[in-house]
Amino acid sequence: MSTENTANFYSENLLVHFRRIDRLKQEAGVYLSMDLNQRQLCDLELLLNRAFYPLVGFMNRADYESVLDNMRLTDGTVWPMPVCLDVPEAVAQKLHPGEPLALRDEEGFMLAVLTVQEVWMPDLKRHARAVFGTSRPDEHPGVGKLFQEVHPWFVGGTLEGLHLPLHYDFADLRTSPAQTHRIFTQRGWRNVAGFQTERHLHCAHREMILRGAREAGANLFIHPVVGRAGPNDLDHFTLVRCYQEFITNFPRNMVQLGLIPLERRLAGPRQALFEAIIRRNYGCTHFMISQDHGDPFAGDSRERFYPQGAAQELTKSLEDEIDIKMIPLQQMVYVEDKAQYFPVSQVEPDMKTKEISSAELKRRLEFDLEIPEWFSFPGVVQELKKAYPPRHRQGFTVFITGLSGAGKSTLAKVLYVRFMEMRERPVTLLDGDIVRKNLSSELDFTRAHRNLNVQRIGFVASEITKNRGIAICAPIAPYEESRSLARDMITPYGGFVEIFMSTPLDICEQRDRKGIYAKARSGAMKGVTGIDDPYEPPRNPEINIDTTNLTPTEAAQEVFLFLEEQGYIR
The missing domain is CATH 3.10.400.10 (Sulfate adenylyltransferase)
Incomplete structure (x- = not known):
């Protein structure tokens, strides 16, 4: 061209x-x-x-x-x-x-x-x-x-x-292809290597992309995706602030930061080729591709869906047609004895390497532990700490589920009073009956409406958690699908503690303070959970409590012990 x-x-x-x-x-x-x-x-x-x-x-x-x-x-x-x-x-x-x-x-x-x-x-x-x-x-x-x-x-x-979609955040970084190409031309950048990311970047990433750019003799266009976040992603405000800190650690006039609202397909080799063509349209001459580029399981411990290197091979085979060259990225690892990063392929058996996984990084942030400078840059760490404060300063949700009469509301009231006594965070009680009266009064008790009721509870609890408060939820929530949705809505913002009140049905019937079981047994009431409507026990609750032989105070103590062990309270 x-x-x-x-x-x-x-x-x-x-x-x-x-x-x-x-x-x-x-x-x-x-x-x-x-x-x-x-x-x-x-x-x-x-x-x-x-x-x-x-x-x-x-x-x-x-x-x-x-x-x-x-x-x-x-x-x-x-x-x-x-x-x-x-x-x-x-x-x-x-x-x-x-x-x-x-x-x-x-x-x-x-x-x-x-x-x-x-x-x-x-x-x-x-x-x-x-x-x-x-x-x-x-x-x-x-x-x-x-x-x-x-x-x-x-x-x-x-x-x-008529108009592009409106964005009020980071407007100066949302450059179009025409604007980006103009920037490259004005700076005299003949070769530009594009690098796409959706995660926060640390020292190993700097060494990896700097090595690739230097081998190609290219400047860098770091182009993060800011489309829709996944359930476990950082909010994009934190990510962009991290990227802004990250690029300060490159040589001056070598790097440009931009944002792209790209919907992630996670289609492996096709995804890599697609993204290379897009970066060509933004004015790049090269595009960096990792061995597991576009793989849905890249970045975690699961086996990759696509063959390693397939994304690189496909893009390389079509370089001439798509008019952009592929730079194969090499994974970097910190070698303690040398106090520097090496490509994994150059690490010898006697070299001692160190690394910190994403899960370990999050744990260190949540427990306020040291993050070494060989792993990440101080400015990036400071931004991450704003998003991941220590657990005792995070918001969290206590989600209590179980049959009617299992002790949910009583436990919720005890926890509410105890948390209020601590005076460390604002506390909100979302009891099942209260929510039904004030938030879901128009809903019936069909499966769809019960799921919608729990979804509403999850949304409110997520907002409370996001704002560093404590939400105590106590619905029956009989279906796993809606409880999982609530968990997914809340966990990006703080803790989620699911408590299964496993009190047996016969004990719940003996209590029957509302008389619903008696009505269900007589046929006067239909759709009662545990009688003619199923209750799906949680698969992996954080806490399991049977109140058959436990007082409300003893049950609350089990919850507090767990929260202390996990660092949510001190």
Whole structure:
């Protein structure tokens, strides 16, 4: 690609002239309209700003099928990832080729108009096998997300953009491909190596990417993903502040930091190739790829889903066609005797190495333990400490579940009083009956509504936990699915302590203070948990309490002993 052509290419986007915007806004009142979710908004933004060049809209069926089968568009251009707009059936049935569809953000603000070309129902199992290599959700989390989140119909068509999605955070780092390319040109950067990350970065990462950039003779474009966070991810405000501290440890004028709202597919080799093409569109000449790039289990102890090195091999094989070179990243490890980092491949048997896993880092932060400077930079550690304060300064949720009459409410009241006496954190009691009266009064006792009730409790508790308070929840919560959802909502912000009140049914019936069991046995009441509606015991509760022979004070003492052992109270 010549310099002149490159400049012309990067000046393009899919945003229309302001005169056309006025016309579209006037006409939009009669358009069919759709509010996009966060996943869809990520794709829309990267289409509009041309990060997804050469796409000019959401894929039509022919391109979609060709990408699944051959990793190419119908014109032969290498493109490994489907980029389609998924819609509910009710919307799909109203759409016809040639008609406009107004695309809006979650608040209803119109961002673009899609001129519909095709509407079809894809085979999502075939989609999963082609993109992820399996159609089994239990094998690959990307498959589960595809089946659970994606609507059953796809719409293809061209886009006219009115506005990019609005972002009020880190606006100076959210550069478009055209802006980024201009920055590289102004700085005289002929070779630029892109590096994508979704995690916080430490000393080993600096050595790894600095080594790769120097071998390629390239400057660095560190380009973190700030799309949707996963359940165990740091909030992106903390991540970005960590990245800003991280880049201060590089030579001056060598590194540029940017942010990209990319929806993570976790599709292994296809993912790596996809991200390389995107970085080419941002003006990079090189892209750094690890051996397990895009693997859903990268960064943890589980066996990788894709073969090691497959992502590097695929991108390397297509370098000439996609016009960007692949830099293979080498894992680095700290060698204590040498007091420096070495590639793992150069570590000799007699060398003593040291490392700290992500889980160990989090433990050290939570228990206020030392984090050595050979592992991370002081500025990064300070930012992490703001997100991961010691446990005794974190918020946490005590989630008490069990049959009616098992002692949940009594234990919750004792804990509430004891926590209030300590006067260390604000405390909120979310008892099952209180929540039903004030938060879920319109819900019945079907499985769906019971799950929704627990979901609401989980949301409120997550907000309390996030703000360093204590939430005490005491619903029956009979189903594992809703309890797991509550755990996932809360754990990114603090502690989650599940207490299973395992008091047997016959003891609960003897107590029967509300008379519900008697009514259920007589047939006067239906859907009573433990009688004609199931209770699914927790799989791995932190605490198991049977109040058959325990007083409320003794039960509370077991909880306090656990919280002290785990560092939540002192």
